[in-house]
Amino acid sequence: MTASGTTLAALLPLMDDLSVDLPNAERYRRLLATLRELLPCDASAILRLDGDTLVPLAVDGLSLDTLGRRFRIADHPRFAMLLASPGPTLFPADSPLPDPYDGLVAAAPRLDVHDCMGCRLETGGQAWGLLTLDALEPGRFSQDDIDTLRAFASLAAATVMAGMRMARLAHEADRERARAESFQAAANRATPRTLLGRSPAMQRLMEEIAVVAPSELAVLIRGETGTGKELVAQAVHAASARADRPLIAVNCAAFPAQLLESELFGHVRGAFSGATSDRRGKFELADRGTLFLDEVADLSLAAQAAMLRVMQSGHVQRIGSDREHHVDVRIIAASNRDLAEEVREGRCRADFFHRLSAYPIIVPNLRERGTDVLLLAGAFLEENRARHHRTGLRLSPEAQQALLDAPWPGNVRELEHTIGRAVLKASARSPGATGALTVEAGDLDLSIAPAPIPQAPTAIEGPVIGLRAAVTRFERDYILAAVRRHDGNWAAAARELGTDRANLRRSATRLGIRGTTQDTRD
Template sequence: MTATSLLTSLLPLVADLSRELPEGERYRRLLGALRALLPCDAAALLRLDGDCLVPLAVDGLSTDTLGRRFRISEHPRFEALLASSQPTRFATDSDLPDPYDGLVEGLDEHLEVHDCMGCPLFVDERPWGLLTLDSLDPERFEPIDLSALQAFASLAAATVSAAQRIEHLALRAEDEHHRAEVYRQASGQQHRDMVGQSKAHKRLVEEINLVGGSDLTVLITGETGVGKELVAQAIHAASPRADQPLISLNCAALPDTLVESELFGHVRGAFTGATNDRRGKFELADGGTLFLDEVGELSLTVQAKLLRVLQSGQLQRLGSDKEHRVDVRLIAATNRDLAEEVRNGRYRADFYHRLSVYPLQVPPLRERGRDVLLLAGFFLEQNRSRMGLGSLRLTSDAQAALLAYDWPGNVRELEHLIGRSALKALGNCKVRPKILSLSAGDLDLPHAAAENLPTISLAPESMVTVSGDLRQATENYQRQIIGACLERHQHNWAGAARELGLDRANLGRMAKRLGLK
């Protein structure tokens, strides 16, 4: 490689340093220039985050790679790259497993990476992350002068530093106009395990950072399995109370007789079995945050006592007349429609309004587009590590199946699906593979009724003709099933929900989404 070709490749990046570009676009340009300078099948930029490497941008690797978190201790090649201050090229016959085996984009067959090199990045003289290059050709990098990669790495570090400084300056400038907007832009402070790039996910992260800096009570709503507890953790992490405890209580997991004791504590002799004084969740969370999950399950009696604590900041342990003052930020979560519960007299209106000072809706997975692939990558890497595999990946038909499915159980369903499918696929292998690929057949997703609706006979003239978009065909089929069921029950929603094996509220949400309500 000549000095001229090196300069030609680097000049556009130098020009980009003075331009205001979105962070993602800046990093994509960086990897595009790297592949032009040093031809390869895949390149990646990874940021060091504690004991993990987090992919910020990939070029030539599958989309789900962006959702993975590579634990350094489990990937000796990454360890070796970080341990060196210079670029490293691994021998083509190296017995160290490659983290990207099976992840090169567009290849369904089990092709492994054969040539690999990388370079650590330093920002302000501190390790920041890695640049990696991979090729399926075992001799691709042999003629490359590693000094060219070193020169590129220096510019890459400048690019990263520029991106961080531009972001910092943008936040400071925005702060002068509207402080709240700073929180909306501070997505870089999100919880490390909140994975996603969709507009719906980014809006959620913006709101988390907006409300996180306040002390407002937050009511997190959303369907079962969307990750409401993870959102609560992210709000706490974005708050001034982040270095104080976050105490959680699942209100549905305890009988009504014990909820009071768990929340407010008790003194010795307060009830049978109370042999010692015990602090409740409120006292344990003093100075920090209390997260009440499934808050819709609280009885009217407990709601009244909680309301008093929220209003005065004072509580009494069960069996005691002594007052205790606490400073607690409350976050609550529910999958119920509490406004509807208030209208029906099953929930206190005053308590509901105390909880919903800042309502926060978590979007269902079906509204997050290709985030399903990033989340799948996150769970694939978890299971790869747990199962001791070299690589765990999705074939193209499996990715298509994930994108077409409606996810009634949301992120939790996806997590369980990946774990179950990986275990079954491994059990079907006669010889333990280095690379395990999950196909659409391994995932075994329902083909038509995404909400696991039962089989219902439809008149022949009403049957769906599947053509074009699979999601649209699925929704048409669901409309016909639900419509036929409602007809049989004279539009009694409770009866239809029982026949379909659905919660009434979930059926209502489905019908609204499908235009039936």
Template sequence: MTALIPELTALLPLVDDLSRELPEAERYRRLLGALRSLVPCDASALLRLEGRELVPLAVDGLTEDTLGRRFLVADHPRFAALLAHEGPTLFPPDSDLPDPYDGLVEAHLPLDVHDCMGCPLVIDGKPWGLVTLDALEAGRFEPSDLATVRAFASLAAATVSVAERMRGLERSAEHERARAEGFRLAAGQAPDRVLAGRSPAFRHLTDDIRTVAGSDLTVLIRGETGVGKELVAQAIHAASPRADRPLIAVNCAALPEHLVESELFGHVRGAFSGAMTDRRGKFELADHGTLFLDEVADLSLAAQATLLRVMQSGQLQRVGSDREHRVDVRIIAASNRDLADEVRAGRCRADFYHRISVYPLRVPALRERGNDVLLLAGTFLEENRSRLGLAGLRLASDAQAALLAWTWPGNVRELEHTIGRSALKALSRLGGKARSLTLSAADLDLPVTPTAPASSPEPSSETTGLSMRADLDRYERSLIERSLQKNAQNWAAAARELGMDRANLRRSAARLGISK
């Protein structure tokens, strides 16, 4: 039998995958693996077009934070050029269009990309997204590769189409989420971020969200300050049957005691001094939707009793009115304190606690989420790149290690502020005229190494930098080695535990001298 040509051999597993039920991430990972076997390159990516943004679904050879970025097409002319053509495009090595992946090719930071090509994926006659290939050497790609990429794009589109169909009603759910977003915007709230992560702890959280979202159960979200409890509430609402109705948020810690009932239940004209008109409360605004009670532990015992009565009966009276209003509201509450402890301390009513915590849900701290810190950093890097008008904003390898080593007592909020502060300081240090920035561990200014004893001589800045890099490498090496030992040298299991892609784990191990 005549041997199959290499191109066909590489594509056959993808054809076989079309009939198999695979997790979306694994399906896309296999897709990029087949692409790199057809056209050798330093990095590849699959991105989905969502409105005006391109969102990375899978990357191979790019840094972990790339998965957390959302590329606004208008800010990246290469992406715009790829989307404007029906077929593949090969950019000349001397193209003056900036490459979105400059400095993001994992093993070669902070070098820029010199060869780039890509192709749009078209499904049902509409652009769905892009597949891109990048190389660090000029001239790596040839015009003959365009035909290979074109053929691959056709099969990739079929693979993506299968994944889309297997997700069922996701497009309808996204439409409903957009409608709910409109209600939130109409209420004057800022656009929401989306939850992002790949670690086991994060997957457990998303499983909980999927489990409870379709019900009307009252949810109590617990978690430390800054972990994103409001994002979780938004995700539950967006995935619920109430998604086309408003999500109304109340910060209970900011409610003055004498205005709690007015804020929650409304008032009529003349009910008290300053009540010049009738006013609906948060419960009425959230009718048939969701009411999010943030920092619910800060409600007084009297306010808890009043709220409990409405939760039990679904009926309320505006302050100063004898007329009852019936509301249908789902309650989602959040607290950074353990309400069971608050009950024992006499600061929370037991009946209120049991009513509010029908489905308790815990949001993991950032220090429990492994490599998710890099994915989230990518989101904040892209936001700050756009805000500061930069062509590129990335992390040096020592900065990535510093982010992984820090314990993040302030969680995601602290990470967001750290990235924003570091980018601004680095740009200011360069006179505000830099085109691209690479943040180092020194820019992040995180206390990841122990303080030297008082009797030790003052180290030079050069020695400190070298010591920090060595300490960070030792820390990262110990994490990987412990995980490999715990998982009996099973690289796939270790990668899952660390929240890393297996290929990225192997690259990090090779850089640190850990034997495979």
């Protein structure tokens, strides 16, 4: 085969890659492999220009730690000359200019006399980066090699542009997917949920939201389970300058520790078992928008450290990648646990807590909101009216009073479930009817509501029992109350009680807590 035929055969796979969606790391690896086939050398690299610094993206023949280095152009005259030259540059073998790769070429501890050649890569008429080649044997490169590199640079630039185009398309697809998820979440409800209430406590909450929403401060939302912390996060986002950008939510308690970092920061193909392709994390999806971290107290200390770095620098590094992505994300977090107490107990980093709680907001519990319970009940009745195809749903006076008198340890979520059950029971009394329906106090069945947290008695009431029996009774009631507050979710109850779920189960068995509906859920 002629030399031109050999060159064409080497370039054909690279040209085919221009239309293929490949991870950029693989795209650049193939680029260097082809380059070294055309121009045999001992080391080659492709570097991306980032301000006044060159960042290695792929290397061949250089030590792996080269990928972690950042080369300031002002410190490396050879790189400066390559960037300033419109075409390839071949340095004399005995050039006095220091070589940036001295000590990094795998085949030689030092680069004294050697051949060094490189060229600038351009996209859109602007310098994008560099291609470099090093040969330990002086005189390895010739004028023909310079011409080959000049021609190859055009194909290399096309490869770079293909990677940028694929990355841009993937980013736009992820952004549109996030927007579609937001629209779908809104469409799943006949009427989008909003904060509702006229009580002084809710008015104070609305004022807090109005104050902090236009800012860029991180917000920490505190409140009991079921108070509507996610609705507060949505309200802050909707009133901010980022309202037209995505609000991406992550439940930090829903992922094992080893998967949560991938969910937040993304990963590259091959980073771990099952990582078959590059994947953007929630930080990148929320770029220029808002990231809502629910159950943030469940983040591990390692995840907190990684989160803190992103919040401080705005740079995200996917698992398995050495490349950083800059993101502009506002953080809103929520927790039903006191993070200051978590800091004291060593489960939360102090610096993470202070960064996260730049503006704390407390969501009032339903017991503090007075007649708001009837406003909320009306909203839930209207949702159920449409769902059950009724012309109307109303509460009897007795039912209204029962709602006002209830303790609501499960807050708004408990009220929503209570109304849903009551409508089903009321409908069962008149099957087939579609007209207006009255919900009675008995339909609410508030006797099955979760019990409030048992308090230690201030005085002994009733017959006196032994200390061991009293402790056992208190422990049993305390566990049952936690499980009921979390709608039978034993994992959530265990987190609240600061114990392992398996230990909580063993305690429940010892205390005779079995045969309940709560006992069947995790």
